[in-house]
Amino acid sequence: MIKQIRMSVRPLVEYVFRSGSIDNRFRSASTMTDGTIAHQKIQKTYQETDEKEVFLKTEIEYRDIQFIIEGRCDGLLHADGKVTIDEIKSTRGDLSGIEEDTNPVHWAQAKCYAYMYALDHDLESISVQLTYVHVETEEKKQFVQECTFEELQAFLMDVIEQFAPYASLLLEKKEKRNASIKQLEFPFATYRAGQRKFAGTVYKAISDQTDLFANAPTGTGKTISTLFPAIKAIGEGHLERMFYLTAKTITRTAAEDTLRLMKEKGLELSSVTITAKDKVCFKEKTICQKDYCEFAHGYYDRLNDGILDILENETLMDRQTIEVYAHKHKLCPFEFSLDLAYTADAMIGDYNYIFDPRVSLKRLAEEQKKQTALLVDEAHNLVDRARGMFSAELFKSDFLQLKRSFKSANPGIYQTAKAINDELLAMKKQCGDARFSVAEELPEDFVVMLDSFVTEAEKELLEQKTGEEQEQLLDAYFTAKNFVRITELYDERYVTYVEYEKSEVKVKLFCLDPSHLLQQFGKGYRSKVYFSATLSPLGYFKDMLGAKEDDYAVSIPSPFAKENAEVFIQPLSTRYRDRDKSVEPILSMLKNLIKTRPGNYLIFFPSYAYMNLVVESAEEADLPSELLIQNTGMTEEEREAFLAKFDEGQTETLVGFAVMGGIFSEGIDLKGDRLNGVVVVGVGLPQLNEERNIIKDYFTKSGKNGYDYAYVFPGMNKVLQAGGRLIRTEEDFGTIVLVDDRFLTPKYQKLLPSEWMDYKVIR
Numbered sequence: 001m002i003k004q005i006r007m008s009v010r011p012l013v014e015y016v017f018r019s020g021s022i023d024n025r026f027r028s029a030s031t032m033t034d035g036t037i038a039h040q041k042i043q044k045t046y047q048e049t050d051e052k053e054v055f056l057k058t059e060i061e062y063r064d065i066q067f068i069i070e071g072r073c074d075g076l077l078h079a080d081g082k083v084t085i086d087e088i089k090s091t092r093g094d095l096s097g098i099e100e101d102t103n104p105v106h107w108a109q110a111k112c113y114a115y116m117y118a119l120d121h122d123l124e125s126i127s128v129q130l131t132y133v134h135v136e137t138e139e140k141k142q143f144v145q146e147c148t149f150e151e152l153q154a155f156l157m158d159v160i161e162q163f164a165p166y167a168s169l170l171l172e173k174k175e176k177r178n179a180s181i182k183q184l185e186f187p188f189a190t191y192r193a194g195q196r197k198f199a200g201t202v203y204k205a206i207s208d209q210t211d212l213f214a215n216a217p218t219g220t221g222k223t224i225s226t227l228f229p230a231i232k233a234i235g236e237g238h239l240e241r242m243f244y245l246t247a248k249t250i251t252r253t254a255a256e257d258t259l260r261l262m263k264e265k266g267l268e269l270s271s272v273t274i275t276a277k278d279k280v281c282f283k284e285k286t287i288c289q290k291d292y293c294e295f296a297h298g299y300y301d302r303l304n305d306g307i308l309d310i311l312e313n314e315t316l317m318d319r320q321t322i323e324v325y326a327h328k329h330k331l332c333p334f335e336f337s338l339d340l341a342y343t344a345d346a347m348i349g350d351y352n353y354i355f356d357p358r359v360s361l362k363r364l365a366e367e368q369k370k371q372t373a374l375l376v377d378e379a380h381n382l383v384d385r386a387r388g389m390f391s392a393e394l395f396k397s398d399f400l401q402l403k404r405s406f407k408s409a410n411p412g413i414y415q416t417a418k419a420i421n422d423e424l425l426a427m428k429k430q431c432g433d434a435r436f437s438v439a440e441e442l443p444e445d446f447v448v449m450l451d452s453f454v455t456e457a458e459k460e461l462l463e464q465k466t467g468e469e470q471e472q473l474l475d476a477y478f479t480a481k482n483f484v485r486i487t488e489l490y491d492e493r494y495v496t497y498v499e500y501e502k503s504e505v506k507v508k509l510f511c512l513d514p515s516h517l518l519q520q521f522g523k524g525y526r527s528k529v530y531f532s533a534t535l536s537p538l539g540y541f542k543d544m545l546g547a548k549e550d551d552y553a554v555s556i557p558s559p560f561a562k563e564n565a566e567v568f569i570q571p572l573s574t575r576y577r578d579r580d581k582s583v584e585p586i587l588s589m590l591k592n593l594i595k596t597r598p599g600n601y602l603i604f605f606p607s608y609a610y611m612n613l614v615v616e617s618a619e620e621a622d623l624p625s626e627l628l629i630q631n632t633g634m635t636e637e638e639r640e641a642f643l644a645k646f647d648e649g650q651t652e653t654l655v656g657f658a659v660m661g662g663i664f665s666e667g668i669d670l671k672g673d674r675l676n677g678v679v680v681v682g683v684g685l686p687q688l689n690e691e692r693n694i695i696k697d698y699f700t701k702s703g704k705n706g707y708d709y710a711y712v713f714p715g716m717n718k719v720l721q722a723g724g725r726l727i728r729t730e731e732d733f734g735t736i737v738l739v740d741d742r743f744l745t746p747k748y749q750k751l752l753p754s755e756w757m758d759y760k761v762i763r
Contacts, residue, residue, distance in 0.1 A: 001064065001067050002061065002064055002065070003064060003065050003066070003070065004065075004066045004068060005065060005066070005167050005170065005172045006068040006070070006168075006172055006367075007067060007068065007069050007070075008071050008368070009070070009071035009112045009113065010071065010072060010109060011342065011704040012069060012106055012112070012163060012638070013105055013108035013109050013112060013159060013323045015163055015166060015304065015747045016104060016105045016108070016159050016162045016228055016236060017105040017108050017368065018162055018300040019129055019300045019301050020296055021290040021296055021297040021299055021300070022288050022290075022293075022298045022299045022300075022332055022335055023115045024638075029504050035425050037086065037087075038090035038133045038134075038138070039074060039090060039133075039414050041133070041138060041555060042074075042075075042086075042131060042133055042140070043074070043088075043152050046075060046077065046708070047077075047078075047214070049078045049079075049081070049691070050075060050076060050077045050078060051075070051076040051078075052074065052075050052076070052116075052248060053072050053073075053074065054072060054075075054076045055071075055072050056070065056071060056072070056073060056113055056116040056117055057069065057070040057116065058070075058115070058116045058119060058120075058155070059138035059546065060157075060160060061702075062160050062161070062164055063164065063717055064143075065101070065164065065167055065168065065171065065213075065726055067103060067160055067167070067196060069111070069112065069116070070367070071087050071109075071113065073086070073087065073110070073117070073452060073469065074086055074087055074088040074131075075088065075131075075435075076097075082126075083117065083121075083123065083127065083128070084128070084129050084144070085113045085126065085127070085128050085129065085132050086110075086128035086129045087106060087109055087110035087113070087128075087129065087131065088131045088133065088249075089103070089130065089131070089132050089133075089285070090132075090135050090562070091107055091132060091134060091135065092324075093458070093462065093541045093626075094134055094459075095134055095140075095141045096461065098132050098141060099357075100143045100627070103130075106130050107128070107145070107147075107619070108129065108159065109130070109217065110128045111128055111132060111147065111152055111155050111156070112156060112159070112709040113316045113605070114126045114127075114147060114152055114468050115149075115152035115155070115156045117151060118149045118152060122727055123149060123150045124148065124149055125147060125149065125382060126149070126152070126204075126283055127144055127145070127147070127506055128143065128144070128145045128147055128148060129143070129144045129145075130144075130558055132232075134149030136142045136454075136455055140383070140455060144264065145447045145594060153378065153390060154239070155548075158358040159730065162680060165308070166304070166307070166308065168307060168712055169308065169311055169312065170311075170343065173179070173268070173270060173311065173688065176268040177268050177269050177270075177345060178235055179230065179234075179268075180268040180269070181231055181234060181267065181269070182452070183232065183263065183266055183273075184232070184235075184266060184267050184540070185264060185265070186224075186228060187224065187228075187261050187264075187265050188221075188224070188569050192219065192220065192221055192559045192565055193223050193453065193557070193559035194220055194556040194559055195220055195221050195224075195556075195626065196227040197554070197556065197557070198214060198216050198220055198222075198226075198554065198556050198589060199224075199225045199226075199228055199229045200229070200242070200476035201214065201554045202214075202225065202229040202230065202529055203230075203232060203401065204228035204552070205241060205552050206229065206230060206233040206238055206373050206526065206529075207233065207236075207238055207528050208527075208552075209526050210431065210525060210527060210550060211527060211528045211529070211530070211547065211548065211550070211551040211552070212529045212530065212531075212551065212552045212553070212554065212692065213379075213530050213531075213535060213538060213541060213545070213547055213554075214421065214531040214532075214535065214553070214555075214556065215528065215531075215532065215533075215534070215535040215536050215538050215555040216531055216532070216533060216535075216554075216556045217499055217533050217556060217557070217558040217559070217560075217724075218401055218533045218558070218560075218727065218728060218729070219558060219559040219560050219725045219728070219729065220324065220533075220556050220559060222377065222531055222532075222533070223251075223254045223255055223258045223377070223426075224261075224373045226244075226294050226377075226529055226531060227242075227244065227255065227258050227259065227262075227346075227375070228262070228647045229375055230242045230253060230271070230375060230529075230734065231262070231269060231655070233373070234269075234345065235435050236754075237503075238371050238526070239371055239372065239526060240345075240371035240372065241344065241346065241347070241370065241371065241372050242346050242347075242370065242373045242374070242375055243346070243347045243348075243349070243353070243354060243373075243374050243375065243377045243378065244346060244347070244349075244375045244377065245349065245350065245353070245354060245374060245375065246348075246349075246350070246351070246376075246377040246380055247350060247351060247377055247381045247382075247385060248378065248666065248667045249258075249471075249668055250667040250668065250669075251377050251378055251529040252273060252348050252349070255348045255377070256273060256318050256348060256591040259271050259346065260316055260711070261316060263316060264579050266627060267363050268315060269345045270311065270314075270315050270316075270317065270343070270344045270346070271315065271316055271344055271345065271346035271348060271619060272317040272322070272337055272340040272341050272344040272346070273317065273318045273319055273322070273337070273348040273349065273505075274321075274334075274335075274337045274338065274341060274348070274350070274353060275334070275337065275349075276318045276334075276345065276350070277334040280319060280322075280323065280333040280334050280337075281332075281433075282295055282326070282327070282332075282333065283295070283331065284325075285396070287331070288745055289464070293332070294330060295326070295330055295331055295332045295333075298330075299331060299335060300333075302329050302330055302331060302370060303329075303331060303336070303339060303607065303761065304327070305329055306325055306328075306329035306331050306336060307340065307343065309325060309328070309329065310322075310325045311340075311343065312339070312619070316343065317337075317340060319333075322337050322340070323549065325548075327623060329719075333653065334755045338361070339731050341353075341361060342361070342364065346371050347361075348353045348357050348655055351381075351382055351385055351386075351389075352375060352385075352389060353374070354388040354440045354521065354522065355382075355389055355517075355518060355521045355630065355710045356388060356391070356484070357387075357390070357486070357489070357521070358389075358482060358487060362578055362609070362661065365521050366524050368602055369524035369525050370474070370525075370526055371526060372525050372526060373434055373526055373527045374522065374525050374527070374528040374529065374532065375529050375531075376528060376529065376530045377528035377531065378532050378534045378666070379531055379535055379541065379545065380534050380535055380541065380668070380717050380721075381532075381638075381666075382518070382530070382545060383544045383714075384714070386514035386517070386518050387510075387511050387512075387513075387514050389514075390486065390511035390514050390517050391508060391509055391510050391511045391709070392456065392479075392485070392486035392508070392509045393483075393507065393508035393509070394476075394483055394504055394506070394507060395461070395504060395505065395506050396421060396424040396425070396503075396504060396505035396506075397426075397475065397503075397504055398479065399418075399421045399424070399453075399473070399476070400406050400417075400421050401415075401472060401473060402417040402473060402476055403418045403421055403535070404415040405473075406460075406467045406469070406473075408709070409469070410456070410460055412456035412459065412460075412581060413453070413456050413457060413460060413473065415456075416449065416452045416453035416456050417453060418458075419449045420446075420449050420450065420453060420480075420612050421454070423445070423446050423449060424505040424507065425505070427505060427507060428498075428505045430498070430499045431498055431499070432454045432501055435499060435500055435501070436498060436500075436690050437498045437499075438496070438497055438498075438690075438694055439495065439496045439498075440492075440494075440495055440497065440638065441495075441627060442490050442496065442509075443496055443507070445589055446507070447483075447484060450480045450483055450484050451484055453476075453477075453478060454478050454480050454481050454484060457473055457476070457477040457480070458477070459471060461473065474475050478491075483486070486509050487509065487510075488672055489517060490509060491516075493511060493512055493513040493514075493516060493517075493698075494509055494510060494511055494512065495510050495512065495627050495694060495698075496508070496510070496544055497510045497596045497690070497691065498511060499690065502595050506723065508651060509555050509718065510691065510694065512694065512695050512698040512699075513544070513699075513702075514544070514546075515543065515544055515545060515546035517544065518545055518546040519546035519548075519646045522546070530545055531615070533720075533721075533724055534553075534717050534720040534721050534724065536720065536748075536751065537713060537719070537751065538553055538555060540708075540709065540713045543704075544663045544709075545646055558753065558754075558755045559667035559730070560727050560730060560732075560755065562736075562755040562758055563662050563757075564727050564730075564732060564733050565726055565727050565734055565735070565736050565755070565756070566734075566735050566736070566760075567735070567736045567737075567756045567757075567758065567759040568735070568736070568737045568759060568760050568761070568762050569737075569738045569739075569740075569759070569760075569762065570586075570589055570737060570738070570740075570742070570745060570757050570762040571583070571742045571744055571759075571761060571763050572585055572586070572738070572739055572740065572741060573684075573740075573741055574606070574610075574681055574682040574739060574740050579610055579613060580613070582611060582681075582739075583614050583617050584617070585624070586614055586619060586681065586739060587614065587617055587623070589737065589739070589762060590603070590618070590623065590655070590679070591621075591623065591624075591677075593677065593679075593735065593737065594624060594655070595624070597676065598653045598676075599650075599653060599673065599675075599676025599677060599678065600624075600647075600650055600652075600654045600656075600663065600670070600673070600674060600675050600676050600677075601653070601654065601655045601656065601675075601676065601677045601678070601679065601682065601735075602655075602656045602658055602670075602675060602677075602678050602679070602722075603655060603656070603657055603658070603678075603679040603680075604658050604660045604665055604678070604679065604680050604681065604685055604722040605658075605659055605660065605682065605713075606660055606681065606682040606685065606687075606718075607659065608632065608659055610681070610682070611629075611630075611657050611658070611659055612655070614681075615627070615629055615657050618655075618657075623652060623655065625653035625654060625655045626645075626652055626654045627655055627656075627657065628642055628645055628652070628654065628655070628656040628657065628733065629656075629657045629664070630656070630657060630658040630659060630664060634663065639663055639664075641655065641744070642664070643664070643668060643670070646670050646674045647674065648673045648674050650673075660680070660684045660718040660721075660722050661684070661718045661721075664725075665698070665721050665722040665725065667716065667749070669727050670725065670728070671731075672726045672729075672731065672732060675726060675734065676724060676734045676735065677726065677728045677734050677735035677736070678720050678722060678723055678725055678734070678735075678736050678737070679736075679737040679739065680722045680723055680736070680737070680738050680739065681739040682719075682739065682740050683707075683712075683713070683715050683716060683719060683740050683742050683743070683748060684715035684716060684717070684718035684719045684722075685715040686711055692710045692711060693710070695709065695710040696709070696710035696711065711752075712747070712751075716748065716751045719738070720751075720753065722741070723736050723738070723756070736756065737762070738756075738759075744761070
């Protein structure tokens with residue numbers, strides 16, 4: 001029986017021809033780049049008879065496999081009755097370092113296109129051209145080879161012969177996967193209230209190739225309700241893969257545990273978890289240089305053996321599993337996980353692997369995107385995360401230091417760093433007494449200076465020197481390079497923000513509305529499912545996450561009875577000017593709560609300053625309880641120790657003081673008697689500052705309620721997250737106290753969950 005496998009040209013030839021070491025983080029970012037603009041500039045020089053972005057496809061049968069190979073060649077040139085395939089590669093590195101045989105994978109890619117075109121047009125020979133272009137200078141370097149059809153055919157058959165064992169493994173795993181999915185049943189005895197509807201809506205969104213925005217409260221079982229229908233969609237042929245995206249380790253772990261549960265029920269599906277590079281690096285310092293790291297040196301020479309080994313023996317490739325095989329094959333665990341992500345049925349990782357322009361999985365072809373769904377967990381976090389990913393900032397002090405360090409060592413870096421430092425000084429003067437300025441235009445002259453600095457920095461960094469000055473230069477290089485990259489995204493949704501404090505000056509390209517760019521970076525995927533327990537108000541999140549008119553939306557009621565939580569509102573003013581006066585009533589309420597309902601409590605504040613104000617008085621008041629206090633910059637061990645104190649067998653009342661929006665207000669599960677009550681002080685408004693006010697003004701001008709978009713909705717989301725720590729299962733019962741008089745006003749009442757509305761007022 002003939003089996004089919006569909007492959008894009010690039011991953012096919014990369015598998016066969018990749019070799020060598022992982023370059024350092026400068027080289028990997030500065031040599032071969034996507035360079036869309038550079039590509040387009042070369043293509044604009046083509047003659048009228050030439051063609052660009054030509055789709056090519058062929059089918060080749062080898063043994064019992066039919067290979068469907070496809071891709072787009074950059075250029076198809078016609079001159080003097082001859083045809084030339086043009087493969088364009090852009091670079092920021094020095095072209096003098098590129099020789100004809102420097103990049104075998106580039107020749108392989110071009111020769112595959114040449115074979116496909118020659119076969120379709122019955123050509124006996126065809127020219128293959130590599131065009132290297134420098135991104136800044138637009139300098140070109142070209143190499144040409146004349147190839148007969150027989151040579152190209154033999155070449156491609158050799159590539160397929162080397163790729164065939166890997167293809168056979170992928171097809172075998174796919175067969176097992178699909179058979180297991182057909183047999184897979186929902187892994188729990190029954191669906192929870194609302195869960196069947198949620199899972200069904202997820203499946204329908206994927207089937208209908210649309211996006212879904214889902215507000216699914218705690219207890220709905222969001223992880224299984226999204227993963228199970230997505231897996232079923234894979235079995236039905238709607239999908240080939242899915243990416244489960246989240247911002248927190250605990251939700252990544254929940255996804256892994258859910259896949260592990262389904263594996264126990266017979267599921268044969270491969271998944272890979274991507275963990276941040278600095279967390280999984282085997283070395284003391286994260287320096288990807290072959291003379292420092294044995295896991296980087298010769299990485300690509302060992303990669304294919306590592307991939308075949310782990311795929312033959314594992315399905316759930318979590319951090320620990322990847323580290324075992326990375327050690328075995330002497331591979332960088334982070335790069336190994338990225339390479340595995342292109343082969344696995346499911347990837348679990350941070351939002352940035354899809355949405356961040358600096359680190360996204362760029363090798364995923366458009367055809368593969370059409371067969372991929374994005375499951376975006378805790379999607380309420382994506383709004384501010386996206387603002388950060390699409391913004392860029394830099395500081396004067398970095399360039400002042402470089403100016404001093406390289407004054408005699410490198411005149412080019414000295415001059416360009418000095419120009420940037422001087423320009424930032426000029427920006428500081430323009431701020432005047434206000435200490436900040438806002439402009440709706442891009443600082444074009446400043447960007448030109450940064451471009452010049454990037455060019456000079458690259459020349460220095462290519463020499464591979466070591467030392468503290470080189471590390472400072474490398475950091476400044478990436479900062480400047482990212483700033484320049486973000487200028488390509490700059491539009492009416494951005495402002496240029498400058499502020500200073502003493503001698504420090506910051507300039508920021510500030511993305512105010514990330515919705516358009518989230519749409520762009522999510523474009524091409526079959527379906528995106530945005531879900532959260534607090535995707536409320538739904539209209540706000542649909543707006544900020546880039547929903548289209550025909551996208552689906554669903555709000556699932558809480559599966560828990562409202563009687564599980566007794567809700568109180570203490571109508572105090574927690575506004576900044578009234579905080580001193582609020583301390584005594586808050587402590588009085590706490591004492592009464594502890595006396596009448598002993599147990600474990602978490603009390604959340606809008607800031608550390610407010611929390612510490614109450615903590616100081618609580619210690620003096622001698623509360624009849626043990627006090628735990630969240631600190632800034634807690635280590636993972638300190639966080640675990642904090643949570644471990646919330647024990648079901650606790651005999652003494654425990655009160656944990658924490659901040660809203662912090663590490664303990666989201667994603668933690670203190671079930672049963674581990675947590676008996678939650679107190680939320682304030683409506684969670686972000687601290688008043690210039691950046692939030694800029695967001696407010698932007699949305700006000702856009703015809704929306706700017707104050708709500710900048711302050712109220714993000715603040716209340718923190719309240720809902722904090723309050724949601726209490727009831728995690730049907731067996732959980734407890735008390736919620738909301739401390740603020742604004743909770744009794746119509747605006748804020750509309751934002752409270754319906755199950756909290758049967759509240760009592762503390763007088």
